[in-house]
Amino acid sequence: MDQVKDVIELTIPAKAQYVGVVRLTVSGIASRLGFHYDDIEDIKLAVAEACTNVVDHAYKEVECAGGINVHFRIFEDRLEIVVKDEGRSFDIRAVKERSGPIENHLPFTSIRERGLGLHLMETLMDQVDIHGGNGVVVTLTKFMQRDEVERNVDSPAKTESHR
Structure with missing residues (x-):
């Protein structure tokens, strides 16, 4: 089993105005690791969706919002x-069951409540695990x-040295 090389931890209040901090952080980390631009955008969107779910649902019944x-x-x-988060949990199977295909006649808020965020995260990321x-x-x-071809395999320098 492979080991974690590094861990970076961030704690923010469960408020919408701080979700951008997480987006910026993950963008910097993914860029530093060498992810391609499209992958970075996908990661940012998926992470923002996960954080927004906490903001919208986790601490709904609590007077003071907790943290993420x-x-x-x-x-x-x-x-x-x-x-x-340490807020209210939910039944993941129930959300998946009601997410189904998107129906154009429904308002966007209704579509989001049907599990669109979960579907979005699963589409953008290679793996999504949720535990309550x-x-x-x-x-x-x-x-x-990773590139399918090893770097410099057919570089001009190598080709010329074999002539």
């Missing part, structure tokens, strides 16, 4: 982002896309 803990776990071949209990833990995984 985000752990960025860096591996040799992937980035894992763990988004945790005391709050919710969402783990989003994006693998590094």
Whole structure:
């Protein structure tokens, strides 16, 4: 089993105005790791959706909003982002069952409540794991896309040296 190379931890209040901080952080980390632009945009969107779900749902019945803990776990071949809250949990199977196909006649807010965010995260990331209990833990995984051909295999320098 491969080991975590580094872990970066971030805790923000569960308020909409701080979700951008998580987006900026994951963008910087993914860029530093060498992810392609499109992958970085996908990761930012998925992480923002996970955090927005916490803001919108986790602490709804609590007078004072709690926090969102985000752990960025860096591996040799992937980035894992763990988004945790200690708010209200939910039944993941029920959300998946009602998400179904998107119906154009429904208002956007209704579509979001039917699990569009979950579908979006699963589409953008390579792996999504969600666990409930005391709050919710969402783990989003994006693998590094390695080039299929080894670098410099057919570079002019190597080709000329074999002539």
